[in-house]
Amino acid sequence: MATIETAITLLIFVPLIGAIACLVGQRKILKQVTIMTAVATAVISLILFIEIAGQGFIDTRIFLPDDLGYLVEIFGAIVALTFLYLGWRTRSILVIAFSIGQLAVLSTILLTPGSETSFFLIDTLALIMVMITSIIGSIIALYSLTYMRNDPRRGVFLAVILAFLGIMNAAAISNDIRWFDVFWSITTLFSFLLIGHTRTDDARAAARLALIINTGGGLALLLGARLMMHYHETYLFTDLPIGNMTGLVLLPLAFISIGAFTKSAQLPFQSWLLDAMVAPTPVSALLHSSTMVNLGVFLVLRITPSLQGETFFSIFIALIGGLSFLITSILAMTQSNAKRILAYSTVGNLGLIFMCAGIGTPLALAAAVILLLYHAISKALLFLAVGVVQEGKMSEDIEDMYSLRRDMPLVTLSIFIGIATLVLPPFGMFVSKWLISETTTTFPLLAFLLAVGFASMVVYYFKWLGILLTSFTGTRRPLREDVSPQSYRWILGALSAGAVAISALVGPITHYLISPFVAMEYELPGLTESLSIFTVEGEVQALLILFLVVLAILIISLFRRRSRDVTVPYGGGEEVIFQAGGSYYLSNELVTKITRIGNLIGATLIVILVIIPLIMEVF
């Protein structure tokens, strides 16, 4: 127990101390500090994992002194005041309004303290979040060391990134919504700082938009917290009543969900995440795909037990998620900027998670957590790879990546692995895709959203991958002679290996990490059977796949040995010099139109989400 407590404390404070050192230290110690902090964080999180695994993945609660609670809330007020200042600086009435609202709600929260002691809850979901943040986050911190090497304000950048890791860890284990809100607001602040880091006009505008939407979301979350106290007399997620709520008591959950939608950039709030892609790539990888935006879905996963039995309400959460997935998948096909494609697909994947949380069956919840985990790794890998390409080719456009395999085989391989683990069976995401699809039988409308969404996902990913892979036989450099810098190659290699390994381990991970979380919510002992691919029928499948893969390798080796002669591309007899162009299918007007329609439907759904509890109360 003591080890866990120390590890948790260290996981929060080590990155923060590293951040302070980066801020105040000299330029030349930056490198050592960052490396040390990152390695320490990763190692501590591993120790934490081993410790918890040793205890059989039971939930750990760390109780906190009450005085600390006041301190944190005062901290929250300071953050809100900072927002107020930023609102004034960026000339944004909305931010000012939101932050004043936040301050008002905060003060009423201060006046109505909860009766129970708050505690940190480390269940497997929190553990997964902490592991993602600490390990992937550390890798990304190391990456930004190289990526930002020519930046004059590198120290600030690294400090914010490191501090973010600590805050993220704290948020993931908070069980008290007041605490959670404070950490959440701090991530909003960091996100604002990092998006605006380059200080170009685009960056400023994007940062401002992110600030507006996220302070709005923060206000919704705080309102939710206040209402939670009002209706349920608790600030703790674990003390929320389970299931079968109707009427006004659902109102706090509606507000909390709205907060979650803004953070996870669901329709109609997706624009901030798309614009945030102007930020340096490590920021996109860390905050805007693998960790911070996960806070939203994390929050909804925390409240799903309360939504049980009340499908009429939760189905709207599922619909918003499903809609986000569908619309962003379609829009991603029309993009040629790799980062923008990834941003759209991030929104889409988070939408999928919301959908699962909204459906709320055990299978769906398992799918949600699997998605959360695998999406984080693969997306981080993809973003980092795009960052490397961007540095080498000075472009993020997928058309400029034509025949990337020739010069950057390793980077191409990691993009391949990233996409494969996101889309193709038998990797981790495939399992969740499968589970999601099975769960839609309870609500077929969602299956229609999924059907087109999945197909579009295939189109936009493989269109991109195809362009990368184009090359003549024998023109490719050997893997180890990839032209990108050495440190990048190590990082990409490590992440790719990690992504593959963790995909291969999907069985145990589901069994040990995800089933306990789902079982905790549902108390279903038999659940693990239905999840595992090691059932009787699953065994046949597994054996068969194994057998056929062996066969496959035999066939391939047979064909490999055959002598192959190289020919020229067919061009009706002409010599062809070919440069791939993309096909994007939809015109710009159509893209605007679809976005507008999506936003409209999304906004309507959100309004409905708030109205439903009122209606229920009346009838």
Next chain:
Amino acid sequence: MGLLDKIGTKSPWILHFDTGSCNGCDLEIWALLTPKYDVERFGGINRANPKQADILLITGPVTMRCEDRLRNLYEQVPEPKLVVACGNCASTGAPFHNCYNVCQGVDKVIPVDVYVPGCAACPEALIDGFVRALSLWEDKARRRESE
């Protein structure tokens, strides 16, 4: 491999290339695909793609401009491959003999297996040439293996 080579004669895929003919022979070749002559009886279909073709039906005297193209296409056809020169021009350049801009026959550019005479070569003669070319198939395949 013997069996596969035998099977090969049952599925000759065609590439038809016009190297500057008067279109007379082309029309006759297209007639092969019509109900009346129907070379699909022998499994032949027009793939229009050198990479997947087995028999090249070449018409025309091979103009200078076509020379490189013809060679390019020929090189893209995987072994074993057969070339049928269809019509007088493809065989010898006849009507265009000694013209300043022609190579005077397909065999000046690529090796030819069967010559089908006629101006234009009638469909029956073309089918005859086609079938004769097929009889050379096994030979070619065997020679390729021994190499």
Next chain:
Amino acid sequence: MILSSIAILLLGPLLVGISMGLDRKITARLQNRRGPPLLQPFYDIGKLLSKQSLVLSDLQALFASFSLIFHIIAFALFAFGGNLLVIFFISSMGAIFLVLGAYSTPSPYSHLGANRELLAMLAYEPILFLAVIAIGMQGSFLVGEIVPGLLSHIPLILIALLPVLVILLEKSPFDVPTAHQELVTGPYVEYSGPYLALLELGHWYQLAFVYGMITLFIWGTGITSDIILKLVLAFILLFAAILIDNITARLTRKSMVAFMLTVGIGLIALNLLILYIIEVI
């Protein structure tokens, strides 16, 4: 049980091969020709295997084998009574590797074909997916546990599968990816010899899965009547596809996607709606 599974695994693609021969024969008869022998597709594969391997890109061969392998795995899972969703995902992986193989060559026609193949996938995958979901809603996703009665419950889905079959058979009006008049043979353009044979075989296995799904709709009382009914149903759909092929011209890719995503999905939605209403009443 295992024996019959193995029998299905081996016979499935054989039957598909014969159906391809039948297809060419019927098409020829419809055009008043004699047409090739029934076993022509097998001759074609044999010949392709005996030819020289010419490639542009070293990935081509790899992806062609992958494509075949995943189609085989998908169909094998089907034969052994696996989960339809898994089969569907794995089968779509085979299709994806065909596309990647086409993309891996620096050739304009191949790229155009690959783009269009992706678009074709965008058109038919949702329908297949929804058909699978609809079948699953009738009881089970496991092929081995599917109960008779699909035809009476979800007949419209069978109709929605017809255009899918048309696309997969590369027939007009939806032969958009292979469009042999303009794109030569689309994604297959740079493939020759044995690798083309691999892709062709993969295609057979893919079709075997789709035909297999179609045969799930009908059940006979005894084993003989069962087999006959299944074959007849598959043949009816094939014949319909051939007829459509011979009386229509190719549509644009846009209209293909639009047709599938409106009419195809509409049919499925209608069917599920009717089922729902019946249930409620």
